[in-house]
Amino acid sequence: MRRINWKDMLTKKVLMAAYDVVAVNLAYFLAQISVHFVYKEASPEVWSQIFVERSIPVTLVFLLLLNAFRVYASMWEYAGIRELANIVAAVSIGALSSVAIDISMAKFGFTMSEIPRGCLSAYTYVMGTVIAIALVGGMRLSYRLIRRYIWNRRFPRHKKVDRIMIVGAGDMGMIIISELAAGNYSRGKPVVAVDDNPAKIGKRLRGVPVKGNCSDIPEIAKKYDVDTIIMCLPSIAVERQTEIMRIAVETGCKLKTSPSILEMEEGVDVKRLRDVNISDLLARPEVKLDTEVCKYITNQTILVTGGGGSIGSELCRQISKYNPEKIVIFDIYENNAYLLKCQLDSHNKEKPEIHIRIGSIRDEDRLREVFAEFRPTVVFHAAAHKHVPLMEDSPKEAVKNNVFGTYNLAKTAVDFGVRRFVSISTDKAVNPANVMGATKRVTEMVIQYFQRKCNGSTMFAAVRFGNVLGSSGSVIPIFTEQIKEGGPVTVTHPEITRYFMTIPEASQLVAQAGGLANGGEVFVLDMGEPVKILSLAENLIRLSGYKPYSEIDIQFSGLRPGEKLYEELVLEEESNERRMTANNKIFVTKPLEMDDGFFEKKLEELKNAEECDIRNILKELVPNYVEQQSHGIVH
Secondary structure, X not given: OOXXXXXXXXXXXXHHHHHHHHHHXXXXXXXXXXXXXXXXXXXXXXXXXXHHHXXXXXXXXXXXXXXXXXXXXXXXXXXXXXXXXXXXXXXXXXXXXXXXXXHHHHHHOOOOOOOOHHHHOHHHHHHHHHHHHHHHHHHHHXXXXXXXXXXXXXXXXXXXXXXEEEEOOOHHHHHHHHHHHXXXXXXXXXXXXXXXXXXXXXXXXXXXXXXXXXXXXXXXXXXXXXXXXXXXXXXXXXXXXXXXXXXXXXXXXXXXXXXXXXXXXXXXXXXXXXXXXXXXXXXXXXXXXXXXXXXXXXXOEEEEEOOOOHHHHHHHHHHHHHOOOXXXXXXXXXXXXXXXXXXXXXXXXXXXXXXXXXXXXXXXXXXXXXXXXXXXXXXXXXXXXXXXHHHHHOHHHHHHHHHHHHHHHHHHHHHOOOOEEEEEEEHHHOOOOOHHHHHHHHHHHHHHHHHHHOOOOOEEEEEEEOEEEOOOOOHHHHHHHHHHOOOOEEEOOOOOEEOEEEHHHHHHHHHHHHHHOOOOEEEEEOOOOXXXXXXXXXXXXXHOOXXXXXXXXXXXXXXXXXXXXXXXXXXXXXXXOOEXXXXXXXXXXXXXXXXXXXXXXXXXXXXXXXXXXXXXXXXXXXXXXXXXXXXXXXX
16 A cells, blocks of 8 residues: 655645745736836835735735635646636635725725725736636646646557547536546547437537437448447436447447446446446346335245356345345355355345355255245245256256256245245246256146145246346357357357346346236246347457457357247247236236146156156147257358
8 A cells, every 4th residue: 555645745735835825926916016007106115015015914815715725635637627616716705805904904004095096996806816816727737737748758658549439418428528538538539429419419528529419320430430439328218228339339349338327326437437248238128126016025034046046146136125034045056155145245234134055956855944944935946957958968857956846845835834936937938849948847837736736825926038148058158258269159040039138137027026926827027029149149249349250250050959949938828818917027827727637647757757758758748848850050
């Protein structure tokens, strides 16, 4: 840690104060000299005597005022409008004070006839004030300019400075331009701005010309040779932000975004600019949680299976906002669970209580131990095997974990009087083409089976959604790693599409679905429009600063075992019964009729089946399970 040199700081302040003494007196001396040429009633000796008589009290007043306005506490190498305003205020008040001093001197120290009337004229004080502001403020601005010039000479720029486009000629754009200027443009120089407001086009924002609207970004970026585009749009609708970002990403420039409205509460500076990421390009309107619906969490003990995983951990963060009494993180992998507990404890000041219990949902005895210890009233079930190709190679493990792990958990929940049980499912459970999807469809059936068996003592529900951006095993980290290695980026098929949502969005909607459940429903989250994986890969390459196909190649590998070209969110037999809930982002499907005797028989067969028989039994349980044939490489 660098030690503060108090001696140097004091020396600088003394030197500045000494300069101000000279500046203020010189200002009024020059003002009085100019008055002498107008009022010639007194000799220069009289003017000199008056100047000396008043200099001490006037100087003391000015020094006190400059100090009161913290002029000596300012860092003048970074001075701006506020510092100059403080000087103007201090000197102006000083001028008014000097009027009072001069009148007092005339009344008590001299007669009016002894003091030339020009000494007390408004011209003297106005001229003196103007000169004083110029001398006191001018020195400090000169110091700032000289300091920057010397800095640039000592540390010249050897690399090209980024040319920056500002998107949004409003308050945030002005702040970012000012911050870049304060840093002597070391982080880039704004050369042009765009804004959708026609009234701003053709004008300047802190000297930066506003040359068009957001639709003109590609043409303007090319014309002005822009390297970096900074999105300064904290308050516009998310849909429009996403649209503008999609336009900007086509330029191939580096994209950065300013802090959001919430982040701005902590202050704004260029260090808080972040790179635009792929989730920004897929963003949808912010999910509005109904706090009344989520009150079922308040003062309850919540158990989250798979609580250390990407979805489970965010679920824990979201439900902690509703003041549960305890959150029990149940996971087989201890490292992530421990890190999550540390984060939650630090953020929430250990309220609610966070507990970790290590174990597997396959182990019913371990589940019963944990339930007996904590007596949870709400269970969120996020533990699952979800990697499609791996489960194709290990179907029996998928059945053990996804089907019978859920069965063990649901049975234990009923036995211990859990009030609400929410299981996380997937769009791959709809008309499944792989073992993972088929086991997750059976999981939904398990939930509905226990809803009937428990006679409503526990409220069961499942929540179905698609791919989650940034979750473990998702395509984004894979593409990112391939780009870091210089490519190629591998996409299975040029036409493959998937539904996407962010981890917080998925977790918030799961928490809300738990409050909407009446028993046995499958809630379907509105995922927006499906996204082409190829477009995702191209945009990710652009966001990484490369050009698709030329600098980073994209190759097609063919569909993997069990992989479909597109996913669906509802079964055909569910589509007629689908209805919107109070939250327009959540739909609910009516539970389908099942033969419980047949279901129990097939579960027993599945439990004892050899690996080679797993798929056939799953097809009997899930008639619309059709294995996807592997496609060759697409050229």
